[in-house]
Amino acid sequence: MYKLQLKPADKMPKYKQIVQSFIADIERGVLKDGAQLPTITELSGEYDLARDTVEKAYRELRERGFLTSVQGKGYYVQAHGDTKLKILLVFNKLSSYKKLIYYAFIEALGDQATVDLQIHHYNAHLFQEIIERSLGKYNYYVVMPHFTLATSQEEYLKVLELIPAEELVLLDKDIPELNRQVPGVFQDxxxxxxxxxxxxxxxxxxxxxxxxxxxxxxxxxxxxxxxxxxxxxxxxxxxxxxxxxxxxxxxxxxxxxxxxxxxxxxxxxxxxxxxxxxxxxxxxxxxxxxxxxxxxxxxxxxxDFEQMGRTAAQLILEKKRIKVKNPFYTIRRGSL
Structure with missing residues (x-):
């Protein structure tokens, strides 16, 4: 059964939430072209929705070209042909070193993904806002989990746990306390x-x-x-x-x-x-x-900041669920 992304506290009309949920999963590739959708009866029963609400959502999806219906058979996804991965990259700050990671990450992904960048500025509350408004819209969330020293671990752990484990990649720092195994590239x-x-x-x-x-x-x-x-x-x-x-x-x-x-x-x-x-x-x-x-x-x-970006991209493209320690090295010069 398809998992619909509904937020009871959201003021957006339910039919609009249904439309957005389907479009996000079609664009992320979760719903493939030609995949059969739940019937109106199934969806309304599963989520306790009025049939009129589901019908209105399906009608809008059909008008916008995201689904097609076959008489007597049901509703089917009509994808728009964009099969690129959608990735949200969340940094703690933007610096010359972070730019090296970013550009290496982008280059390694090539034309197989589109990447959006957000900065949380070490602020756990801002990080929570970024993640909550982005859930369901990306295939992967690549997160640099550095926060102010005054931030309790519980604050950012609860936000990281909002992200499905199969969609989360940690960058620059490992968090053993996270209660599930997630891939990442880290410094010790x-x-x-x-x-x-x-x-x-x-x-x-x-x-x-x-x-x-x-x-x-x-x-x-x-x-x-x-x-x-x-x-x-x-x-x-x-x-x-x-x-x-x-x-x-x-x-x-x-x-x-x-x-x-x-x-x-x-x-x-x-x-x-x-x-x-x-x-x-x-x-x-x-x-x-x-x-x-x-x-x-x-x-x-x-x-090696560039290697960090390349390795993160490789984990995503090759669907590897491992943790990789990033190389750290010394350059000897005359100041010592």
Missing amino acids: FNRDIGGALDALAKELERYPRMTMILPSDDNYPVEIDRGFRQFCRYNDKQVAVKDNATDEVLTPGTAYVVVRETDLVELVKKVRQTSYLLGREIGIITFNETPLKELLNMTVITT
């Missing part, structure tokens, strides 16, 4: 930073102190802080985590791990105002590769 922030710093252990031997500049106002995953502190503890480093580089007083023998580009620029300016040598008395490791960091000869630890 704790292990990734620990592994990247381990790879630089020889270069870091000359620095007894390590300081991470991690802004508290930008909702970075807490696992970044945790992985950094674990590395310092296991390697007997003096450790500090600071909100910004503005008031930082440079001390020789310190290696900085810098997340935000503005703090990187501030640190480089401070180094140049001293006699300290970058890569000798002061070390700098930065997050995520950009042309500026290459120009400044900065050592970088970074995830």
Whole structure:
């Protein structure tokens, strides 16, 4: 039996909701061309609808070319020939790194899908609004589930659980607490930073102190802080985590791990105002590769953003229901 998408609290007339439900599933490919629809009697009985309501909906669908009727046999889908997948991509924010994911995702999908992009800005309530008004309209919902540190896990879990498991793909972050198995491409922030710093252990031997500049106002995953502190503890480093580089007083023998580009620029300016040598008395490791960091000869630890986009597209196109850890790697340069 066809599953109709009806919302009792919606002020839209019931016949309009029926029309929208059928059109959404035809466009998503859930209802294939030529598929037989429930009879008016079946649909009205299943959903406790007046026959006139169903008849009015079917009449509009027929007038708009989405179904055809055969005397004595019933109603059949008349698709409009668009078989592309419809995908909703929901990011936490739009940045240069997110653009790399987006364009790689689009390129990997090619002409097999159309993609709409929405931004929830770390706001669980906005995320809920986006999902609730989009349910039933897409084949897949690809979600980046990063929210403010003050957001309780229950807030966004209940929204993710609104999305059918077979239509949800998680991006950038895994959520083991989700009560069903869903595919995704994720970073393991704790292990990734620990592994990247381990790879630089020889270069870091000359620095007894390590300081991470991690802004508290930008909702970075807490696992970044945790992985950094674990590395310092296991390697007997003096450790500090600071909100910004503005008031930082440079001390020789310190290696900085810098997340935000503005703090990187501030640190480089401070180094140049001293006699300290970058890569000798002061070390700098930065997050995520950009042309500026290459120009400044900065050592970088970074995830492969383009690979993340390609892998997410591959999971959808190949209908794979697996979790894939995204590559994380180190670029050694002269700042360490």
